[in-house]
Amino acid sequence: MATADHAAINVLTGYRPKTTAECVDIERVRALIEAGAPWDRSNSLHITASALIVHPDSGRVLLRWHPRHETWLLVGGHADPGENDPLAVALREGREETALPDLAPWPDAEVRHLVIVPVPANSREPAHEHADVRFVLATSAPEAVRPENPDAPLLWLTPDEARMATTEANILDTLSRVEPLLVR
Template identity: 65%
Template sequence: MLADLLTSYQAADPAEAADLDRVRSLLAATDDPWTRAIPLHVTASALIVHPPTARILLRWHERQRAWLQVGGHGDPGETDPVAVALREGAEETGLPDLAPWPSGAVVHVVIVPVNAKGDEPAHEHADVRFVLATATPDAARPEQPDAPLRWLTVAEALEATTEPNLRETINRVAHLLHTT
């Protein structure tokens, strides 16, 4: 499923092309690119948007100490990155009506380093990113008290995060918000 989504995906710049090549190599080298047992594994995430107001929902990630998009690891047996992003988005925001927007197309592929924590060694996430939309932004509820949510304009979202790869994703989503 992931290989199919990435077959026609075109990287936007040389850095993304290098990451995309690594993800394609990972897919060719393993039967389960989602397993956390390997140092580079696939994750799926999404920026949640409310198209009528062109706002973006960001979630505070305590471990990274940053405002980021929703998403994460696939559960055992999950292989559809859109389904993973939808599940993670619903779990982390409580939004009942999330749907791929404006389509289920990949919006960004990026490899993100993850620092060691506890028994978990440092590793990398091959993050495949999508855009999800809601028609009920006021229904958003944080998954837990230390993971607040914030609806932000594009400019506010860019100001809230210092992660260059997320800033790139936000800029891509901004283009979609203003052209659809």
């Protein structure tokens, strides 16, 4: 295993899967990391990192419209060249996609969900899979949110509203894992 990939395996060390499917996904990700180049987009399975952004004071969550998938998703995406820490990738992507200046892991920096998500082919790339490592990031300035571009609007929603807005089972699963953290 390449030294640079230790950051990816380290974030998964203490993670406990919640379902049988997630146990299988984690084993696939561990094998991917051990094979080398787990972030390489040319691999049919590669790691991505995302986050559910929350505003703890209001209990709201932020979703981003994803034009390619035509649904509300989390913020996140691929590592840039030289990046190998899933949390750092989620933080960078979160800042880029929302303009929120104060994003920080909340209530801690633990992985909240790991899921392998199928990505359909398009004119630029074949069908592939994302091994998405998910975190929770918080802001104390929800009013500062600005979409990265007009085609990717952002919505602050209650967890119930978020469940009604998205059709993606894996996003609903992430919401169900995070909602108990928001109960005040």
